[in-house]
Amino acid sequence: MSHDLDALLAEQIAYYRARAGEYDEIYAEREMLDTLVGQLPISGDVLELACGTGRWTPVLAGRARSVTAVDAAPEMIAIARDRVRGLPVEFVTADLFGWRPTRRYDTVFFGFWLSHVPPALFEAFWSTVRGALHPAGRVCLLDTSDREREVEEVLPGESAPAARRLLNDGRQYRVVKLFYTPQELTARLAGLGWSADIREADGQFLVGTAVPGSA
Ligand SMILES: C[S@@+](CC[C@H](N)C(=O)[O-])C[C@H]1O[C@@H](n2cnc3c(N)ncnc32)[C@H](O)[C@@H]1O
Incomplete structure (x- = not known):
C-alpha cells in the first residue's frame, strides 16, 4: 500500500474515533433504514464489519444465533457494547484491512462501510469476506448510493476517491468515499466471482445481498 493511502486510511479511522459521540446524529429521522435492514436475509452466526456505534448490532442480534462485530x-x-447488553454479541477491535476471520459465518453484514473501502483494497477486502463465509453463506449490505456525491465535499487528487468530513467542533478529516450505482457495484463484484443483487432504495441508499460463485 502506498504511504499516501496508508495515511488516508489512518485519517479515516481517526475521524471515526473522534466522531463516535456524535455519530448517531445521522440516524435522526431515518427509520426507513430499519425497514430496509429488516428485509435482508440475516440469520445464523453473523459477522458485522465496521459496526460503528452498533446502530445495527442489536437488530442483527435479534435475528441471529450470535454476532461478532468488528x-x-x-x-x-x-x-x-452499551447498546447490546444481554445479547449474544462479541466485539473485536481491529483494522479490517489487516484483520482475518478465525472462523466462518452464515451472514456477513456491513452498513455504510463498503463506500469507505478504497479501490486498491476492494479485491482483498472481498477475499477476506469470502474467507469469513460458510459455503452457503451470504453478504448483506447497506450503503449510500451515488446520489451521495451531491452532498459530499469531494476531494480531488487523493490516493483514493475521498471526501472531506467535519466534526461539530469544526475539525476536518479526509475519508475514503466511493459513489457506486447498483449496476457498477454489481458488475465490480461479478468481476470477482460474486453474484450480487443490489438495488437503490429511497433515492440515496444501496441495499442488497451477494453470494460467492464457485470460481
Ligand atoms: C460510516 S461508519 C458505519 C458504522 C455502522 N456500520 C453504521 O452503519 O452505522 C464506518 C465505520 O467504519 C469504521 N472504520 C473505519 N476504518 C476502519 C478500518 N480500517 N477497520 C475497521 N473499521 C473501520 C469506523 O470506526 C466506523 O465505525
Whole structure:
C-alpha cells in the first residue's frame, strides 16, 4: 500500500474515533433504514464489519444465533457494547484491512462501510469476506448510493476517491468515499466471482445481498 493511502486510511479511522459521540446524529429521522435492514436475509452466526456505534448490532442480534462485530474505533465499540447488553454479541477491535476471520459465518453484514473501502483494497477486502463465509453463506449490505456525491465535499487528487468530513467542533478529516450505482457495484463484484443483487432504495441508499460463485 502506498504511504499516501496508508495515511488516508489512518485519517479515516481517526475521524471515526473522534466522531463516535456524535455519530448517531445521522440516524435522526431515518427509520426507513430499519425497514430496509429488516428485509435482508440475516440469520445464523453473523459477522458485522465496521459496526460503528452498533446502530445495527442489536437488530442483527435479534435475528441471529450470535454476532461478532468488528470495528477499528474503540470509542465506537464502547457505545455499541452499551447498546447490546444481554445479547449474544462479541466485539473485536481491529483494522479490517489487516484483520482475518478465525472462523466462518452464515451472514456477513456491513452498513455504510463498503463506500469507505478504497479501490486498491476492494479485491482483498472481498477475499477476506469470502474467507469469513460458510459455503452457503451470504453478504448483506447497506450503503449510500451515488446520489451521495451531491452532498459530499469531494476531494480531488487523493490516493483514493475521498471526501472531506467535519466534526461539530469544526475539525476536518479526509475519508475514503466511493459513489457506486447498483449496476457498477454489481458488475465490480461479478468481476470477482460474486453474484450480487443490489438495488437503490429511497433515492440515496444501496441495499442488497451477494453470494460467492464457485470460481
Ligand atoms: C460510516 S461508519 C458505519 C458504522 C455502522 N456500520 C453504521 O452503519 O452505522 C464506518 C465505520 O467504519 C469504521 N472504520 C473505519 N476504518 C476502519 C478500518 N480500517 N477497520 C475497521 N473499521 C473501520 C469506523 O470506526 C466506523 O465505525
